[in-house]
Amino acid sequence: MSSSLARIPPGVQYIFDAEVKLRRRIERTVMSVFEGWSYSEIILPIFDYADLFALGMGKEQAEMTYRFTGQDGKLLALRPEMTSLVARTVATRFRQRKPPIRLSYSGEVFRWNEPRNGRQYEFHQIGLEHIGSQRLEADTEVLVVAVEVLREVGLKDFTITLGHVGFFNGIVERLSLDENQRREMRELIDRKENDQLDNFLKPFTDAATRTSFCRLTTLVGKREVIQEARALVSNSTSSSAVDDLENVYKIAEEIGIDGHIDIDLGDAAGLDYYTGLTFKIFAAGLGSALGRGGRYDQLLSNFGVPAPAVGFSICLDWLAGLLASKADGKLIPDPRERTMLEAGSDLVATFRQASKLRAAGKAVEIT
């Protein structure tokens, strides 16, 4: 009995004491930054129709959900992400609102996906969506908010890599690849497997193109990357992607956040979903991206209301893990002083005194 009671299903966690305080404080800090940029919080249901997530994230992602049948016999799923829910809300309930619509969220998501790197089946996402603007200032805003969030929570050593799917698409359009080939190529680029990529491309293009293509996928760095990219591509889709990157980067330089930003032209991970600028957040001490974001102009039309959108999210579990390991993090909660009160025999007196102390903002503990 006692051993089965102690058993916890794999992939979930109980969190208590200092860790809870840290997480709540991070959450408050992040949400107040979002509020400061006029994002209003939306509270979303824990589960919704399974179809909805397939519509939003594609069948493959939707297969990673926890599904069950509702009383009406319809298939439901625990939310594997928030963006589909936000998009559906905007498409159905916010049609009259004047764009851009700025929304933020914070909550647990559930994915039946092999736990990796300390992430469980259940994890906490905090993020925002900027919907209804296709202008570059929306992308820039989201990037700038992300930097502010990371600075506010006390993270110092972090890099945001900035990419653009258009850059890649412009080159791929000229190769005649079917869907499977595109996926294979994207995986090779994502893993930076250059030798394999070169091999893969042999049937499709000449050696000179292959060499410059492989060079492009490893182009990472500051402003110099933009120059080099311009020298290597000439098609209009790629060129306008480079223009976007340059314009955003220029603003980042002017407002002094470019130290945290790298341009990464080899970021091909979210190519099915994202349609423009993309970014990933990396922090020292964490093996994979802490958060990611980008432009997804296609998604809203899946819900019947075409609208451009850009957003990002971070994983609270990872952020909390990082900050807990850094003693200098400014979010480490300071232990509050508390007054100990003995319950004694006169409970009225005890609680009267306790209430007085509470009214004065003091912490009490009745022993």
Place this chain on the structure above:
Amino acid sequence: MTAMPELTIAIAKGRLQDDALNLFRRVGISIADESLVSRKLLVIDSSGLFSFLLVKPADVPVYVEYGVADLGVCGRDVLMESSADVHEPLDLGFGRCRLVVAGKPDVTALGYDPVVTARVATKYPRVAADYFQRRGVPVEIIMLSGSVELASVLGLAGCIVDLVETGRTLQDNGLVVIDTIAWSTARLIVNRASYHLKRAAVAGIINSLRAVITQRDPETIVA
């Protein structure tokens, strides 16, 4: 206190270890012989800039994915099995071998029956299951940690999925290759965050290793 090492490199012990350390030596990163013979698991190179972890091959992608090591050297076979989320920027060329399905000659002649469950013994459960499932063959995986050939010889499994370098062990035990699943060579893998956060140091190593590899006589790379 001396300066902290800039990068941590995980090396697969065993088959690939000597070639891997030689390769690093050729780009000027070397560890003293006495450190190697000692039982230390973490050794610093002579410049003090790099620390090496010598770990079991299957653990290399784990250390790298979690960012405990920034770089790693292990076989493609190990990477396929682990499906670790890492960058894989360089084929180092050495340690060439292949992952095969093998069995007794009579099994080979019969091929797989798509309605009969194939019993497969292997150290590569994920790769093996994927191979058979893709072909629509129901599969039962028997996970072993060594001498996999024996499973086929003694009839524990109809066939095996294993790594083959020269084919000698198979031959000596009367087994033949049924199909090649994939070729494998040693790969350099890089943690996704280190790739960006330690960009200069990581790119420096990748470039100098690439330069050394491409110098090599091409016959040692192309089979």
